[in-house]
Amino acid sequence: MDKLNNHPYGELLASYSAGSLPLSQALCISAHLEHCDSCARKLQRLNRVGTELMQQLTPSKASDDLKNRLLDRLDSLEDETPKHESARVDPSIPRCLRQFVDSSYDDLRWKWVSADIRSVELCRDSNGARVELLKIKPGGSAKTHTHLGDEYTVILEGSFSDEAGLYRKGDFIVRDRHDQHTPVATRDRECICLAVTEGPIQFTGPISRLLNPFLRRGYA
Amino acid sequence: MPAMTDQQIPSGKLLALGELMSKVAVDRDKTAFAGLFDHYAPLIRAYSLAREPGSDLVADELVQEVMTRVWLKAAKYNPRLANLNTWIFTLARNCRIDYLRRNSRYLTEIDPTDIFNDMEDEGPGPFQLVQQSRAEESIRAGLEELPREQSEILAKVYLEGKSHQQASDELKLPLGTVKSRVRLALKKLEVLVER
Numbered sequence: 001m002d003k004l005n006n007h008p009y010g011e012l013l014a015s016y017s018a019g020s021l022p023l024s025q026a027l028c029i030s031a032h033l034e035h036c037d038s039c040a041r042k043l044q045r046l047n048r049v050g051t052e053l054m055q056q057l058t059p060s061k062a063s064d065d066l067k068n069r070l071l072d073r074l075d076s077l078e079d080e081t082p083k084h085e086s087a088r089v090d091p092s093i094p095r096c097l098r099q100f101v102d103s104s105y106d107d108l109r110w111k112w113v114s115a116d117i118r119s120v121e122l123c124r125d126s127n128g129a130r131v132e133l134l135k136i137k138p139g140g141s142a143k144t145h146t147h148l149g150d151e152y153t154v155i156l157e158g159s160f161s162d163e164a165g166l167y168r169k170g171d172f173i174v175r176d177r178h179d180q181h182t183p184v185a186t187r188d189r190e191c192i193c194l195a196v197t198e199g200p201i202q203f204t205g206p207i208s209r210l211l212n213p214f215l216r217r218g219y220a
Numbered sequence: 221m222p223a224m225t226d227q228q229i230p231s232g233k234l235l236a237l238g239e240l241m242s243k244v245a246v247d248r249d250k251t252a253f254a255g256l257f258d259h260y261a262p263l264i265r266a267y268s269l270a271r272e273p274g275s276d277l278v279a280d281e282l283v284q285e286v287m288t289r290v291w292l293k294a295a296k297y298n299p300r301l302a303n304l305n306t307w308i309f310t311l312a313r314n315c316r317i318d319y320l321r322r323n324s325r326y327l328t329e330i331d332p333t334d335i336f337n338d339m340e341d342e343g344p345g346p347f348q349l350v351q352q353s354r355a356e357e358s359i360r361a362g363l364e365e366l367p368r369e370q371s372e373i374l375a376k377v378y379l380e381g382k383s384h385q386q387a388s389d390e391l392k393l394p395l396g397t398v399k400s401r402v403r404l405a406l407k408k409l410e411v412l413v414e415r
Contacts, residue, residue: 009403010402010403010406010411010412011384011399011402011403011406013412014377014378014402014406015377015383015384017378018313018377018378018381019313019314019316019317019336019381020377020378020381020382020383021383022383023317023321023328023330023332023335024328024330026332026335026336027330027335030334030335030336038414042411042412045355045359045409045411045412046406046411047306047309047310048303048306048355048356048359048411049359049363049374049378049406049409049411050309050310050313050378051303051305051306051308051309052356052359052360052363053363053374053375053378053379054263054266054267054305054308054309054312054378054379055263055305056363057263057266057267057270057379058266059262059263059265059266060262060265060266060269060279061262061265062257062261062262062265062280062283063280066261066280066283066284067254067257067258067261070257070284070287070288071250071253071254071257074250074253074291077288077291077292078292079292079293095334096334096335098334099330099331099333099334123328123329123330124328124329125328125330126321126324126325126327126328131330
């Protein structure tokens with residue numbers, strides 16, 4: 001596995017470990033972790049922080065009634081954890097995304113966004129954040145845009161570059177409302193990203209700015 | 221016989237708990253399971269009460285969820301790969317995420333199972349083993365050394381499950397201060413350094 005250059009910063013990884021991140025952001029971290037041994041090791045140590053903090057709590061005694069009821073039920077318990085594993089699933093799709101992608105990215109209902117971009121909305125988070133996949137054609141460009149909220153991106157296939165650098169498969173990128181950027185996919189292949197947007201994207205070009213009122217409606 | 225040091229007591233206890241765990245996994249031993257319950261249920265309740273003080277029902281529900289998973293997933297727990305306390309912490313965290321999602325005012329279709337499942341079913345990879353016990357001791361010692369303002373924020377994030385924004389609102393601190401205190405604490409605990 002190649003060493004990646006773009007990782008979630010420590011505080012974000014700690015919130016993931018603590019379980020206090022919105023699920024949409026946790027989804028991005030999880031997708032990144034599958035590509036990044038270095039962050040996976042950091043996560044192990046962060047989990048130990050949570051473990052030690054939990055050990056330091058003053059225990060609060062559980063009732064015998066609770067224990068006995070559970071002991072009585074042990075034989076009838078069944079594992080109800082949902083499984084999103086399909087035999088046909090493309091192994092390069094991160095596990096955390098298989099709840100949305102049955103077999104391959106090609107089978108999704110991609111929608112036209114611009115000549116260079118297709119998108120498919122996977123779901124919304126309870127905080128209103130939009131979770132989507134974006135597909136940029138080889139050499140294609142997303143319009144220059146800013147955001148009304150933070151944007152989290154993980155590259156799933158291919159690579160792209162913007163004003164700040166080149167990003168490859170597995171890279172994790174956060175852009176906040178002050179960053180204005182123009183991502184361009186590299187020419188050799190199309191680029192697929194997981195994108196979580198906390199507020200609508202604002203186009204900043206002179207003509208595309210006219211689109212903003214329509215885009216904002218999606219977040220009402 | 222020399223007196224046991226502070227460091228030896230918890231690890232000896234963990235060893236005994238590990239034996240109970242293996243009896244649960246291999247022999248499906250209910251008495252051993254009751255022993256695990258006696259040790260972990262009060263900690264799981266404390267973890268739940270840290271987020272929702274006074275909510276005994278919620279705390280009991282979390283105990284039930286976590287201990288149910290302990291019984292069902294016992295065979296998947298590999299003592300050579302993950303410390304039992306850490307396994308329990310991740311189970312408790314995952315169950316709480318599930319609970320909060322089910323009881324949220326705003327629904328989301330995102331299923332956390334596959335996001336946080338790694339530890340539950342597989343534990344860390346073998347490459348982490350060597351460092352584990354040393355990291356454990358240094359983290360425990362490091363937590364005791366942290367300035368109060370930093371340990372307070374870590375407790376908000378880890379035990380109360382608060383976002384940085386919520387922590388900032390509750391402690392009446394700027395968001396940037398909350399983030400930098402978390403960052404400083406993590407730096408002191410040396411959890412983010414590459415080894």
